[in-house]
Amino acid sequence: MKSLKFLIPLALFLVLVLFLARGLRLDPREVPSPLVGKPAPTFSLAVLDDPARRVSREDMLGKVWLLNVWASWCTACLIEHPHINAWARTRPPVTLVGLNYKDDSAAGRKWLAQYGNPYAMSLVDGDGRVGIDFGVYGVPESFLIDKKGVIRFKQIGVLTPEVLSQKITPLAKVLDAEG
Amino acid sequence: MRKADSALKGLRAACLGLACLCLSAAQGDEARPAAADPALEARVQAVTEELRCLVCQNQTIADSHAGLAEDLKREVREQLQRGASEEQIKRYMVDRYGDFVLYRPPVKATTWLLWAGPALLLLVALVGLAVVLRRRSRLDAAQFEADPEEAGEVTR
Numbered sequence: 001m002k003s004l005k006f007l008i009p010l011a012l013f014l015v016l017v018l019f020l021a022r023g024l025r026l027d028p029r030e031v032p033s034p035l036v037g038k039p040a041p042t043f044s045l046a047v048l049d050d051p052a053r054r055v056s057r058e059d060m061l062g063k064v065w066l067l068n069v070w071a072s073w074c075t076a077c078l079i080e081h082p083h084i085n086a087w088a089r090t091r092p093p094v095t096l097v098g099l100n101y102k103d104d105s106a107a108g109r110k111w112l113a114q115y116g117n118p119y120a121m122s123l124v125d126g127d128g129r130v131g132i133d134f135g136v137y138g139v140p141e142s143f144l145i146d147k148k149g150v151i152r153f154k155q156i157g158v159l160t161p162e163v164l165s166q167k168i169t170p171l172a173k174v175l176d177a178e179g
Numbered sequence: 180m181r182k183a184d185s186a187l188k189g190l191r192a193a194c195l196g197l198a199c200l201c202l203s204a205a206q207g208d209e210a211r212p213a214a215a216d217p218a219l220e221a222r223v224q225a226v227t228e229e230l231r232c233l234v235c236q237n238q239t240i241a242d243s244h245a246g247l248a249e250d251l252k253r254e255v256r257e258q259l260q261r262g263a264s265e266e267q268i269k270r271y272m273v274d275r276y277g278d279f280v281l282y283r284p285p286v287k288a289t290t291w292l293l294w295a296g297p298a299l300l301l302l303v304a305l306v307g308l309a310v311v312l313r314r315r316s317r318l319d320a321a322q323f324e325a326d327p328e329e330a331g332e333v334t335r
Contacts, residue, residue: 028236034277102246128250135275137233137247 033135033154040067040145041133045123048100048108055123057149064175065095066168067143068119068159069131071103072111074139080158081115087164088118093176094144094168098122101131101139144168146175223256226265230255230272231280239282 035041044056068084070077088096098119100108105124112122125131134143144153153171155163227241227248234245240252251272258268272280284290 031279
């Protein structure tokens with residue numbers, strides 16, 4: 001037993017390595033949202049293309065919908081936008097709703113005209129208050145919301161093709177079947 | 180000689196101009212809108228110092244000038260004006276952003292190790308030290324090397 005004592009520092013070192021390796025894989029930017037599993041916050045927002053029309057949380061009940069937070073000033077949105085466009089063409093069982101976050105509406109419309117508009121509609125959150133209610137702290141962020149208006153999944157950061165096809169599509173199909 | 184003189188004058192003027200420019204820039208930076216209600220601003224400051232800016236995670240909302248931090252400061256100010264307590268505002272933030280938004284995380288099942296960790300490590304170290312010292316005190320004096328001064332005295 002005593003002869004193995006020299007291995008103690010090595011064991012301690014290995015434990016330290018394990019902790020550091022785990023630490024490398026953690027992304028401090030991914031703050032778990034307390035809103036997943038909870039009802040989406042209430043809102044009533046104007047539609048980007050038709051500012052006279054307002055849409056509220058209640059209007060979306062009965063639909064599985066993906067709220068994608070975007071802005072024309074957001075550079076990471078340019079990365080995910082082609083993925084969303086391609087994904088929307090596969091006709092997932094999801095109503096795609098954009099949240100035009102802290103943006104100039106004219107700039108937002110121009111951005112959609114330039115890069116494509118996969119959304120059924122985009123809602124205008126000019127002062128970012130609805131964003132705060134959704135716990136948005138960086139753009140892009142996306143929320144998958146079920147027919148009862150409960151947030152079931154949140155993506156912080158860019159929607160990759162993998163996340164869209166391997167996480168959101170299967171989950172949306174399940175939620176769509178929930179009725 | 181006269182040429183050098185005029186060059187020097189030009190340089191001096193340029194320096195003066197630059198200094199003025201810097202001065203005015205510095206003033207421009209400090210000329211933030213004065214708080215309408217210093218007591219309220221002090222409370223806003225106190226609350227936002229307890230909240231983490233999620234965009235720049237090692238800053239408080241009070242310290243940060245990120246867009247979201249400014250929005251949250253506005254939110255805190257408005258809620259205080261409406262008569263909300265600090266506890267209510269903190270709950271409002273935690274409901275949206277989770278415990279991470281608090282600079283001082285609450286003590287609960289998932290965070291007790293975080294709070295007790297340093298004390299536990301200290302305890303482990305103290306126990307280790309006590310064990311080592313006790314073992315040494317039981318050893319025979321002959322098993323230790325003599326202190327250098329003592330050794331010198333012996334040879335002298």
